[in-house]
Amino acid sequence: PTVVDGAIDLRGWDFEANADTAARLKSLGIKTLRCINVDPLPGEFDSKGTFTVRNPERLLAHLATCREVGANPHIIIAQGMPPDLCVKVEDIPEAQRGLLGNQTAQNVFGPKDWQKFQRYCQAYFEYVLIEQNFPQAEFEVANEPDIGGAVHPFPPKPANGSSALYEGYFH
Secondary structure (H helix, E strand, O other): OEEEOOEEEOOOOOOOOOHHHHHHHHHHOEOEEEEOOOOOOOEEEOOOOOEEEOOOHHHHHHHHHHHHHOOEEEEEEOOOOOHHHOOOHHHOOHHHHHHHHHHHHHOOEOOOOHHHHHHHHHHHHHHHHHHOOOOOOEEEEOOOHHHOOOOEOOOOOOOOOOHHHHHHHHO
């Protein structure tokens, strides 16, 4: 934890919440909880390309802890993607499928449709900011490109920590 404007700021909530931990975090005055591994959101795209969120249990559990503690969520998104956005072997030009196809099965690549991805992110933001009433929530798209947590749009995946992986992360 760090102190930000006189408040304790916890940037690590990589584990499941429980009552004892939540009580201790509240007693410490934690003001930000990092919600990771809450993605992809369950839901689907309709015929117009709008994403509708459907019962994101893990995200809701993290948000419930934020409410209980009195903290704002810092949510990591796009570590996983809805199936409609993931690059699959058939999306790779046939001449490049060999090893790249194997990478596609082992890693998350995408989004293959940036407009749909933007609508997915918009649905995510609206769900948390408006529907779940966390107007001060923070979002981070992907995570830790130095150890491979960044989404890369297309195989081959650059080396962890490489400038190419950081460029994909910032894109």
